[in-house]
Amino acid sequence: MFRTALRNVLAHKARLLMTVLAVMLGVAFVSGTLVFTNTISEAYQKSSAKGLDQVDVAIRPEGRASHGDTIAKQPRLTPALLDKAAKAPGAGTAIGVVSGFTAIADKDGKLIGGDFQSQGGNYWGTEDPRYPIVDGHAPQGQDEVLIDSETAKRAGYKVGDTVRLSIDGPVLTPKVAGVFTTDDGNVAAGGSLALFDTATAQRLFHKDGSYDEIDVKAASGTSQIALRNALDEILPKDVASTTTGKQLADDQAQQIAAATRDLRTGLLVFAGIALFVGTFIIANTFTMLVAQRTKELALLRAVGASRRQVTRSVLIEAFVVGAVAAVTGLVAGIGIGAGLRTLVSRFGGTIPDGPLIVSPGTVATALVVGILITMLAAWLPGRRAARIPPVAAMGSLHAKATAKSLLLRNTIGALLASAGVAVILYSTTLNASDAQGPMGLGAAILVIGVFVLTPLLSRPLIAAAAPVLRVFGVAGKLARQNSVRNPRRTAATASALMIGLTLITALTVMAGSLQTAIDKMASSALKADYAVTMANGNDLSPDVEKRLKSADGVIATSPLRNAPSRINGETEFLTGVDGATIGKLTALTVDAGTFEVGGTRVVVDHDTATSHHWTAGSRFTVSYEDGKRQQLTVAGVYRSTEMMRGIMLDTATLAPHQTEPSDMQVLVKTSGGATASAKDALVKALGDNPAIRIMDKKDISNRIGQMFTLMLNMLYGLLAMAVIVAVLGVINTLAMSVFERSQEIGMLRAIGLDRRGIKRMVRLESLVISLFGGVLGVGLGVFFGWAAGELLGTKLATYELILPWGRMAVFLLLAATVGVLASLWPARRAARLTMLTAIKSE
Incomplete structure (x- = not known):
């Protein structure tokens, strides 16, 4: 029977070619996805781990937790804490780290590195082991900056050039003091990195006299665990926490793996769809092949072959076809994985250098998927072939579907389709987060029912x-x-x-x-003509709104300023606006009271009002981030939108309680509406800033x-x-x-x-x-x-x-x-x- 199966495969090469292609495409998609995601995951993990070579223990500030009406302040890592860490037993060197968003423009004024990949930090002293300088010298003062070598290459910058950059709105124009190399994974992914001296970085990133992190290098002979234990002994428990460099590398590896896992899952879903579609083709092909060989199979039955042997013969054919398709698909998938990496680079993305990863798991998955899918699809046709009586088959009396089998199929199909529709209709009554599973299940049942x-x-x-x-x-x-x-x-x-x-x-x-x-x-x-934001969604400096207000043609502006507060023991975020102009810039539906913002009068969206049982005229006490309390009055209740929601109060009321005010965005209305000339005037007022996005509706x-x-x-x-x-x-x-x-x-x-x-x-x-x-x-x-x-x-x-x-x-x-x-x-x-x-x- 084995020889018979092989002979049949070779005898029907042309007929099976389409089946091989269908399986091969699905397997190629699966293996290509695994090769690509394994390759980029491995490359980023190695790059990330290399970037932590100078960190044996990282000290980070503890999180803040608010209680009652008091908003806890974020603990700070001070120079005194840095000195204490540097003198800990087993400590070699300690570096204070400051970082934040920094947008760098190329010579044409365009943003380098993408909206979320432009970073900045501090260069430690005259030598920083994290960032070897390959040209120039360390930055000194606010008029000098270091840029990474990849950014310098892409933008054509060299030492002595003036570069335009922005942190939170205002444009800075320092000179390039030097160029450095880095293993930073963000830069490897196509981002940019700018470094200032520590004092300048602290001022620009609003970290005066403090650090975001302290990285400690162990002295020779001291392990990371021993150093961390020594630091835990001397550091205040409620201010800072410690993590070993190994743990940081492991955490980053897990994050990278999780990110690539999501990508892998998404791509494999579509590979699965292609394989599912291919299953129909395989089943169809084997059904027709078996039908064409009815007499041959009947003759085998007549000379002593059992039903099981006939079914096994068909499955052996399917195994051979699946194996050929799987091996071919694996080879094609390796090519797809390499091609995807090249394609990402071609379209502006950058993946750290590294070998193409073809793991044993990828090979095994490709072979199992190809062979298993083919054999499962061929099992039913093989089983049907074995059940045809030899005498009927010899007489070319093909076993057609009986009325009973058709009735059974239609009944099952109707039940499945009805069940699928019912589950989908039920899921539409649930919350979006709870409905995804039932809706996916209902969709699968409905598709199967319609197929039947x-x-x-x-x-x-x-x-x-x-x-x-x-x-x-x-x-x-x-x-x-x-x-x-x-x-x-x-x-x-x-x-x-x-x-x-x-x-x-x-x-x-x-x-x-x-x-x-x-x-x-x-x-x-919105009634506003423009909304002005940072390119990456970070907060804007209040200076941006001042510049926009004085721009030609601007008749009204208002910031949207986010600030934490405590109300009735719960954290609520306040939105600071210009009470005199916000009504001219928004078009919100008022359900109760009036849309009046000024002094202690505020407006509240319907959901927030309902949760606190407020109505127009209600009074409540708010505790600001500086600890001071004030009684506010609800002037009106409005209907929230995706863009406008929460408690709105005047910035004149909010600003005195903020130590570092910043705006989420600024709304702008111009005399001539949203026109090209009006937008040019705003761009000019902001100094052709690459980090700021000016958007009309x-x-x-x-x-x-x-x-x-x-x-x-x-x-x-x-x-x-x-x-x-x-x-x-x-x-x-x-x-x-x-x-x-x-x-x-x-x-x-x-x-x-x-x-x-x-x-x-x-x-x-x-x-x-x-x-x-x-x-x-x-x-x-x-x-x-x-x-x-x-x-x-x-x-x-x-x-x-x-x-x-x-x-x-x-x-x-x-x-x-x-x-x-x-x-x-x-x-x-x-x-x-x-x-x-x-x-x-x-």
């Missing part, structure tokens, strides 16, 4: 195309009949395409509805929606794999169908149907099957998009379902295109069959 029901659905849906097919005469009529001749085969072929289009449609519906909701949110919440909407658009485009690219596999499935089905119907095609040719008619018949059959899958996919996708939107609507008040009719039409056109392209080779093969040879074939 697809043979039943195929007849009425394909029959609906009959009026159009009649236009093509005999070829159209035959195409319709061929499409429903074997409902199970049609179902498996259409389902492969259905799954890909279901996901694509659902994502498109969600993305379009989200973008509309974001547009409404931006336009309905459309920019705000695009900025928020950019993440969804980018994600959608990535998902389209990933789901293209499933569509490609579906195309292979259509080609495979048509090729097998043409082979099965060789006699029939020969007879059609003999009674007058020309080659063009044969081609048209096969193409129309492919078109009908593909459109059937497309209609099911778009329909399911709209339902899933609606259900997911119901969850989003609980968090986004402006959300409403928007059906992208144009894109859905494009998806159906895509399905039709898939059908036409997939039919080219089978149609050509059918048309080239010789009449007499085809008629004589069995």
